[in-house]
Amino acid sequence: MNPISPDNPAFCSDFLQHIRFEKRLSHHTLTAYANDLGQFGVFMATECNLDRPELADFRQIRSWIVSLVESGLDKSSVNRKIATLRSYYGFLLRQKVISIDPMTKVQALKASKKLPVYVEEKPMEMLLNDVDFTDTFDGIRDKLVLELLYGTGIRLSELIGLKTADINLYEKHITVLGKRNKHRIVPLTQPLFELIQQYNQLKDETFTGQADKVYLIVSDKGVPAYPVLIQRIVKRHLNVVTTLEKKSPHVLRHSFATHLLNRGADLNAIKDLLGHSSLAATQIYTHTSLEQLKKTYDQAHPKAKK
Structure with missing residues (x-):
């Protein structure tokens, strides 16, 4: 042995x-x-x-x-x-x-649930709508990375594994390969769909056909993206709009789910979009929503702090 x-x-x-x-x-x-x-x-x-x-x-x-x-x-x-x-x-x-x-x-330890860390809506709007991304390949690529993570809620591994063939040009959605090899469909907004098209065109022009043809997101050298690259992109751009200690791709996934819930989205729909196997995993976002409601109440109600 x-x-x-x-x-x-x-x-x-x-x-x-x-x-x-x-x-x-x-x-x-x-x-x-x-x-x-x-x-x-x-x-x-x-x-x-x-x-x-x-x-x-x-x-x-x-x-x-x-x-x-x-x-x-x-x-x-x-x-x-x-x-x-x-x-x-x-x-x-x-x-x-x-x-x-x-x-x-053997029994599992009773662990207190940590509330998901997420970016508020206004900073996210500022990042994606007001921050100037360059028209170069890496500028458009970086914006697409942020838009996909925040606009679809996909995981880091799912983003890296996303293939060009997974984009449905007619129905405007992506097919995501999630945990345990389960596929799910996630819709794309029109602006995100157009950004993907812009990126693909620039990708072909930049690498003159030499970039990886299978995977959607590639590095500056045209090879498939890897975790550290995506983590650096997210951290660098989130540094511009938030002081959160944690600035990771998963924070954008949490932001996606929290903002949907805060705006009235059905919890079961969020579960399906995130690719959770059970509703229990998605319910953590209801606690975040309640915390946000309490915060709003404390700030706005005349008797909240009396």
């Missing part, structure tokens, strides 16, 4: 192959599972003298969870690692590697 390490969790290779090829989870999720199980394997080997982590019992698993909490790891991250172990031991049980699932006694 290969040495257990966070980068080489050999003991769970069958499980990782299972979720990669049968569950068809994303590369990001696969990496997270491998990291979690690698860390778990190292703890079992060093702290519990167990060279076969798959045979860990409830107490040994609980000791790892306690160590994570004591290290200061936030509860949501600990719960994600617990979910990883649930999937792993469930797989082992189905494969009859173990006869008793040690995770049945």
Whole structure:
């Protein structure tokens, strides 16, 4: 057996192959599972003298969870690692590697829900309507990145994976490949549709046919966009209009959902647009909306602060 390490969790290779090829989870999720199980394997080997982590019992698993909490790891991250172990031991049980699932006694930590961080409507309007983007390729590309993230609510990974063929020129919508390889349709506004057309024309002119033809968003060199590029674009432009500490593509996704809800959009419709598998994940935005209502009330009602 290969040495257990966070980068080489050999003991769970069958499980990782299972979720990669049968569950068809994303590369990001696969990496997270491998990291979690690698860390778990190292703890079992060093702290519990167990060279076969798959045979860990409830107490040994609980000791790892306690160590994570004591290290200061936030509860949501600990719960994600617990979910990883649930999937792993469930797989082992189905494969009859173990006869008793040690995770049945393990409970997730009660974590307080963090309200989504979002940009207010006026700063977003200022950024997209008043800030001067250059007519160069990178200027139009940067504006399209912002408009797509805010105008459709797609995730960073979904934006990077968006293909030119995913744009329906007649119905004016995009087909988004989301989590667990699920497709969803997201409509485009007329201005966003026209911006895509402008971008595609400029892309062909700039790279004289040498740019990547498959993926919509490309770098200054014409190769498919990558996460750091998109993160830099978003952060650089959000710095112009907001003092929020967090300035990420996901903040624009939160802004998309929050602004829709504040303007009366149906929660189920927002769920479908975001690609959430259940309404529970979308309901976090109702708390944001309530906070906004309370803020407006405190500012406007004559007796609010008396």
